Amino acid sequence: MTYAEPPLREPDLPRTAKVRPTALRTGWTTGACATAAAKAAVTALVTGASQAAVEIGLPDGRRVAFPVARCDVDPARAEAVVVKDAGDDPDVTHGAHLTATVGWRTRPGLDLDGGSGVGTVTKPGLGLAVGGPAINDTPRRMIGQAVAEVVDLTEVGVRVVISVPGGEIMARKTTNRRLGILGGISILGTTGIVRPFSTASWRASVVQAVHVMAAQGERTVVLCTGGRTERAARALLPELPEVCFVEVGDFTGAAVTAAVGDGMSGVVFVGMAGKLAKLAAGILMTHYTRSKVDLSLLGDVTAEAGGDAGLVAAVTAANTGRHAYELWEAAGLLGPAGDQLCRRVRQVLLRFAGQAVDVDVAMVDFAGSRVVASSGRWAA
Numbered sequence: 001m002t003y004a005e006p007p008l009r010e011p012d013l014p015r016t017a018k019v020r021p022t023a024l025r026t027g028w029t030t031g032a033c034a035t036a037a038a039k040a041a042v043t044a045l046v047t048g049a050s051q052a053a054v055e056i057g058l059p060d061g062r063r064v065a066f067p068v069a070r071c072d073v074d075p076a077r078a079e080a081v082v083v084k085d086a087g088d089d090p091d092v093t094h095g096a097h098l099t100a101t102v103g104w105r106t107r108p109g110l111d112l113d114g115g116s117g118v119g120t121v122t123k124p125g126l127g128l129a130v131g132g133p134a135i136n137d138t139p140r141r142m143i144g145q146a147v148a149e150v151v152d153l154t155e156v157g158v159r160v161v162i163s164v165p166g167g168e169i170m171a172r173k174t175t176n177r178r179l180g181i182l183g184g185i186s187i188l189g190t191t192g193i194v195r196p197f198s199t200a201s202w203r204a205s206v207v208q209a210v211h212v213m214a215a216q217g218e219r220t221v222v223l224c225t226g227g228r229t230e231r232a233a234r235a236l237l238p239e240l241p242e243v244c245f246v247e248v249g250d251f252t253g254a255a256v257t258a259a260v261g262d263g264m265s266g267v268v269f270v271g272m273a274g275k276l277a278k279l280a281a282g283i284l285m286t287h288y289t290r291s292k293v294d295l296s297l298l299g300d301v302t303a304e305a306g307g308d309a310g311l312v313a314a315v316t317a318a319n320t321g322r323h324a325y326e327l328w329e330a331a332g333l334l335g336p337a338g339d340q341l342c343r344r345v346r347q348v349l350l351r352f353a354g355q356a357v358d359v360d361v362a363m364v365d366f367a368g369s370r371v372v373a374s375s376g377r378w379a380a
Contacts, residue, residue, distance in 0.1 A: 006282030008352050010253040027087025028066070029189025030098060031139030032058065034162045036066035037100035039146040040080035042158060044073040045102055046150055051080060056146050058192040059138060069097065077103045086194050092173040093185055096164050105157035110144050112160050117167020118187060123180025125323020127366060134176070134186040135162060142192065162187060180319055191227050202249055207258045209246045214262035216243055221259050222268045223248045225275050228368025233270040236362060236371060236378065253284025256353050266358045267349060273341070274321030276363055280344035284352060293321045301344065302328070305336035322366060338363045338373025346375040 040054040050071040055063055070081040079101045086094035105111055114120070114133025121128045128134060135143075147158055164170070167184035171177070176186060210221055222237060222245045224230040230245050237244075248255045252269065259267050269279070274293055280301075281294045299316030302324075307315070311331050318324040328334040342361040349359045361375040371378050 008282045010284040025087040027085045027194035029192055029194055030093055030187045031142060031189035032192035033082045033084045033098035034139055034187050035142040035146045037080045037082040037098045038143045038160050040068045040071055041078045041100040041102040042147050042150045044071050045078040092170050099163045101161045103159050105159045107157045108155055109153050109157055110147055112143060115161040115163030117164030117184040118162055119176050119181035119184040122182055123319040125320040134181045136188050138190045139187045203251045203254050206248050206251045206255050210255055210258035210262060213243045218244050219264055220244060220266035221246060221264055223252060223255050225271045229270045229364055232364040232368040250285055256349060260353050260356045264357055268360045270362045272366060273325040276341050276345050277321045279348055280341055282348055298324045301337055301340045305333055305340045307333055334372055342373050342375040
């Protein structure tokens with residue numbers, strides 16, 4: 001390689017995450033709670049009756065019930081509140097009152113907006129419209145599907161406003177402002193479920209998953225950062241059994257160490273641009289409080305891939321790793337730049353593993369639907 005190899009770092013966990021003697025308890029995302037509040041409010045508006053509980057569907061098809069903390073209704077308007085339970089994740093939004101205020105509108109369809117305490121997107125690179133509310137794609141779909149279980153949106157129109165009292169104060173403890181999300185929190189979640197990736201117990205569960213795989217005689221472990229990357233990885237390597245796929249969250253270094261210790265012969269890492277950028281910088285524990293995307297590194301990758309000076313400058317000044325990805329894509333350089341980034345990650349993981357395992361790296365798009373780059377094993 002022609003670049004200076006970065007030092008390898010595996011930052012310690014946040015102090016609040018280090019002492020977790022009991023088993024992990026999952027919780028609910030802000031997106032799932034907002035969906036439940038929206039369905040409760042729309043049901044109240046239609047029936048004229050306050051709702052004490054509500055059932056919604058998760059993206060994986062499961063149905064789950066939520067208690068409704070408050071539900072007020074009159075003929076033209078209804079409002080419902082669901083209190084977020086984040087489980088054992090050290091989440092600043094635990095206890096937040098996800099509030100949905102709903103009313104009728106003249107045109108059929110759903111009008112979804114953010115109210116007080118929900119952030120406004122002010123910069124590109126988040127996959128959301130600048131100027132709109134920070135409500136991510138999966139929660140938007142979940143809310144739409146939940147409302148459609150109550151009313152026929154092809155015939156009637158409903159306006160739903162999601163708000164979070166105190167959300168602006170909560171957001172001060174997040175990275176939202178640095179990302180250009182101002183005025184409140186984001187409504188997030190890709191599965192509806194909060195899995196406590198950031199705790200010491202989760203780290204232990206990652207190591208345990210590798211041990212279980214090794215005990216079954218498997219020799220290749222596939223490391224994924226979450227649900228979408230795992231789906232992409234399974235499509236990429238359909239010949240491998242389910243036990244080979246490990247959701248590592250932030251704990252790539254712990255998983256690689258376990259793989260080497262258990263005598264694995266191969267490690268495959270499948271991720272998206274942001275996590276890959278952190279790994280390429282030599283950071284093996286990628287919790288957001290302990291690391292951030294090095295955009296100058298992505299600028300160097302852009303230059304190595306043949307990007308001109310203007311594109312290099314734009315990527316170096318990008319808002320997020322996703323924004324850099326979008327700039328590459330718009331310039332027709334996503335494949336070459338992505339391949340270069342994956343090669344850098346491969347070198348970092350090989351060094352961290354002491355060359356004891358073969359390593360392959362793939363980058364997938366933000367829907368987790370296709371491979372867009374790799375360290376060489378797969379063509380995009």
